[in-house]
Amino acid sequence: MTMKLLSIGQFAQLVGLSVSALRFYADSGVLLPAQVDQESGYRYYLPTQIPLGQQVAALRKLDLPLSDLSALLVAAPVQVTAILERHERRLLEQFEARRQMLLDVGRVLEGQRALPAVDAQYRQWPAQQVLSLTMSAEAETFHASYVHSVAQLHEQAQATDVQITGGDFGLYHSQEYFSGPLQTEVCLPVNRVLTGQGRIRCIHLPAVSVVCALHPGTWHTFSATFGALYLAASQAGHQPETSYTLGTPDGTELGFFLN
Structure with a gap:
């Protein structure tokens, strides 16, 4: 017996998803319609797709990334x-x-x-070779994205048999700290130059003067320490530019490259 097809509106009501959500999941390959009218473009679903549709609706409520939602279904x-x-x-x-x-x-x-009080320190960063990977993340997912990027750099170093010569650090070429997606250049010092590594680059960082301070809290309050450090350096007659974060045994070091 042939089952009667459901219109996208009927199917949406039965599974608890909006029509626009069904179109999105169809275009993403997560929940494809059983049939699409070639002339009108109308989408139709089978009653047997209702359980899958309800699963998608339930997972959607968890605010899962699309990749995780798709993976969970199988x-x-x-x-x-x-x-x-x-x-x-x-x-x-x-x-x-x-x-x-x-x-x-x-x-x-x-x-x-x-602004918090900061103990601004001035020193010279030596020239170095680094593996570099650019990431973009909102404040809420920044830490997890940064950790994932560092893991990718370590995997690349191991795969290409280069020696890691220092701790990872992040460079921020924009001073918009945690206001919208933050572009971060995640770096890992290595002992030699590599070429042709795709998204992961190997770049040479020249020697540079920096101003820095140890951040007393978590990454959520980086902007307060960055602001205080920028003000202290400016009042001392320096021009702060690219900022950075560097993990140390005593906490996170925040700083600026000086022009």
Whole structure:
């Protein structure tokens, strides 16, 4: 017996997704219609697709990235656990970022928002070769994206048999800290130049003077220390340019290259 096709509107009501969401998931290859009218472009679904549609609707409520949502639909149980645990960590990071924003709002309302005191240090960075990977991330996912980029650089170093000569650091060529997607050049010092590595480049950084300070808190409050450090360097007659973050045993070092 041939099943009657459902219009996209009927199917949307039955699975709990909007028509626009169904079009998006169809175009993404996640939930394809059973039939598309070649003349009108109307999309139709089979009743047997209702369980899959309801699964997609349930996963959509978790605010999963499209790649994770697609993977969950076909994943084995052990993979499902790993994907959901990764998403849980992502949500916790987003929650912490929002919590910090609320604390900042409270300080502003109470008139307590002042630049922190910083112990500005001046020194010379030596010239170095680095593996470099550019990433872009919102504040809520910045930490996870940075860690993933560093892992990619370590994998590249291991695959090409180069020696890592220092700790990873991030370069920020824009001074818009955590206001919209932040472009970060993640770097890993190595002992020699590589060529033809695709998204991962090997670049030479010349020697440069820097001003820096140890950041006392988490990455959520980088902007406050960056602002205080920029002001201190400017008042000392320097012109701060590219900023950087560098992990140290005592915490995160924040700094600026000086012109």
